[in-house]
Amino acid sequence: MQDTGSATTSALLSLAEVEAALERIAGKVRVTPALSSEALDRAAGARLVFKCENLQAIGAFKARGATNAVFSLSAAEAARGVATHSSGNHAAAVARAARLRGVPAFVVMPEGAARPKIEQVRALGAEITFCAPTAAAREATAAEVVLRTGAALIHPYDDRRVMAGQGTAALELIDQAPDLDLVIAPIGGGGLISGVSTVVSARLPGARTIGAEPAGADDAARSLAAGRRMPLGEARTIADGLRAPLSDSTFAHIQARVSQIATVSEAAIVEAMRALWEGLKVIVEPSAAVGYAAILEGKIDVRGKSAGIILTGGNVDLDRLPWQAR
Amino acid sequence: MQDTGSATTSALLSLAEVEAALERIAGKVRVTPALSSEALDRAAGARLVFKCENLQAIGAFKARGATNAVFSLSAAEAARGVATHSSGNHAAAVARAARLRGVPAFVVMPEGAARPKIEQVRALGAEITFCAPTAAAREATAAEVVLRTGAALIHPYDDRRVMAGQGTAALELIDQAPDLDLVIAPIGGGGLISGVSTVVSARLPGARTIGAEPAGADDAARSLAAGRRMPLGEARTIADGLRAPLSDSTFAHIQARVSQIATVSEAAIVEAMRALWEGLKVIVEPSAAVGYAAILEGKIDVRGKSAGIILTGGNVDLDRLPWQAR
Numbered sequence A, B: 001m002q003d004t005g006s007a008t009t010s011a012l013l014s015l016a017e018v019e020a021a022l023e024r025i026a027g028k029v030r031v032t033p034a035l036s037s038e039a040l041d042r043a044a045g046a047r048l049v050f051k052c053e054n055l056q057a058i059g060a061f062k063a064r065g066a067t068n069a070v071f072s073l074s075a076a077e078a079a080r081g082v083a084t085h086s087s088g089n090h091a092a093a094v095a096r097a098a099r100l101r102g103v104p105a106f107v108v109m110p111e112g113a114a115r116p117k118i119e120q121v122r123a124l125g126a127e128i129t130f131c132a133p134t135a136a137a138r139e140a141t142a143a144e145v146v147l148r149t150g151a152a153l154i155h156p157y158d159d160r161r162v163m164a165g166q167g168t169a170a171l172e173l174i175d176q177a178p179d180l181d182l183v184i185a186p187i188g189g190g191g192l193i194s195g196v197s198t199v200v201s202a203r204l205p206g207a208r209t210i211g212a213e214p215a216g217a218d219d220a221a222r223s224l225a226a227g228r229r230m231p232l233g234e235a236r237t238i239a240d241g242l243r244a245p246l247s248d249s250t251f252a253h254i255q256a257r258v259s260q261i262a263t264v265s266e267a268a269i270v271e272a273m274r275a276l277w278e279g280l281k282v283i284v285e286p287s288a289a290v291g292y293a294a295i296l297e298g299k300i301d302v303r304g305k306s307a308g309i310i311l312t313g314g315n316v317d318l319d320r321l322p323w324q325a326r
Helices: A014-024 A039-042 A062-072 A075-079 A089-101 A115-123 A135-149 A160-176 A191-203 A220-228 A248-255 A268-280 A286-296 B015-025 B037-042 B062-072 B077-078 B090-101 B115-125 B133-147 B160-176 B190-201 B221-228 B249-258 B266-280 B286-296
Strands: A045-050 A082-085 A105-110 A127-131 A183-186 A210-214 A260-264 A306-311 B046-050 B082-085 B105-110 B127-129 B182-187 B208-214 B260-264 B307-312
Touching: A014 A062, A014 A160, A014 A191, A039 A045, A039 A268, A045 A160, A045 A286, A045 B208, A062 A082, A062 A089, A062 A160, A082 A135, A089 A105, A089 A115, A105 A115, A105 A135, A115 A127, A115 B046, A127 A135, A127 A191, A127 B077, A160 A191, A160 A248, A160 A306, A183 A191, A183 A286, A191 A210, A191 A248, A191 B046, A191 B182, A210 A220, A210 A286, A220 A260, A220 A268, A220 B260, A248 B082, A260 A268, A268 A286, A286 A306, A286 B208, B015 B160, B037 B266, B046 B286, B062 B082, B062 B090, B062 B160, B062 B307, B082 B090, B082 B133, B082 B160, B090 B105, B090 B221, B105 B115, B105 B133, B115 B127, B127 B133, B127 B190, B160 B249, B160 B307, B190 B208, B190 B249, B208 B286, B221 B249, B221 B260, B249 B266, B260 B266, B260 B286, B286 B307
Parallel strands: A045 A306, A082 A105, A105 A127, A183 A210, A183 A306, A210 A260, B046 B307, B082 B105, B105 B127, B182 B208, B182 B307, B208 B260
Antiparallel strands: none
């Protein structure tokens, strides 16, 4: 079995690892802008700073973690290529990072994955292996690919190199807006918030990291309340990027460094998505809107505060907008 | 009659006026990001740098010119307020600038203007006077408002303070991307390209300024070809921000400083708009897409070059997207 660089050590991520990641990926991913809107600020009675990872390469923060992981490999490891399983933004992120490093990428995608996603991954030069659309089939197929190729597996979030890479978004955000009282990030598998909370707790000790997730995929909120990792169950949400269970490692970061997890309704996600399109003039996908949705629903108290909100991605089907489908 | 600060001198705008404008509006409007897309670069075989004025305050570059004009007034002039006539982004820009300066704004809008526009202008504290939807009625009503209030009229483009303000977008762009071979800007009334071409000709003497406009509102292309200002005629285009005739002053700038004007089809505008949404993950309005449309239609030769493209605004009705209406 391949060492994924993750579960081998149980220590929490350090700020130094995130800082090293930022140095490693500099020039390979974008420094994304932090945007604000006078209208959204007035509506919230707060200063809201949106970190626009939807404007990141491949349209999502996933470029950070994948690039850090791929460029962390030794030359000998990298030469055998990299592999992952994902139907979403992580697949494109790994394919792009492999191309930047000049090594092969092997991506396992479920049959029935969105055609634009498949085309994007293929255009980035990755070899795609299709599998049945179950978690078990994905992992089994990825294991086969790794066995066959010797490629290094890069898990979408259960990998400390990936978590450290995602945390670089928070390092940039704090540079762009040094006076934040809180930072809000969506929670899917927990890779992003593990990195972000590591940065916030070390660099802004007076500030809080708050997670947001759909009520229909609320394993993080339930896990934090129960004090142990709870199963995701059937995820029912439009926020397809957040339909992933925590890992033991990401849950440990949440327990140690996240002070609150807000859950939001599907209606609030759609309302927030549209309000962000109109207020910021940027395209965010449903998963990226949960943080602002939590503010709209009054689940996070921001009045009079300065809040950083990570907009995680902008990959949507422009022919199927959720406010029109209803 | 009020001195509008425009036609009183026939000299072309100087770089110093644009630099003074940038200093005057610093902190009052945003420094907007310049974004690129690997996919759009590959498609064009060029390096494309998009100056995102759709992410400007009020969602359009118009904030620059209006803010420069309003803050150019003496305290005594400003105290009587400012006035304009516009159904579009300039109205919101003047209202916002007046609010920043703490003076009244009087905006003449045509009956039947888009409701979100009316609400935006009202929310910014301006007093709205409605008029019949003709150019003559707008100007007559604006003249009445000026007579009644003593407010200073701020024309949307036939005003050198406005032109200088719009040019600040190019000053920022050149800071963000110093190696441009050409800069492309849409042409409506010509205020933006007057300011932009002033900056490009002075600061990047080896580079060209190229205008783009809809074939259905091509008075600038016809005027440049004829060597004299031609009437607009009936403008037929989805790019509502570009349905304005040149003024003598903006035409003089185009003649002196713009090397080419590309005209584009309506289909290309819609295709470009969608490609920008997908490639950059930002929302642009049809008027903002004409520069990229000219590249898509092969009207501007960018292969192997580095091109700056000004995305002018992002105010669209999200319930009526042009690729869905067809």
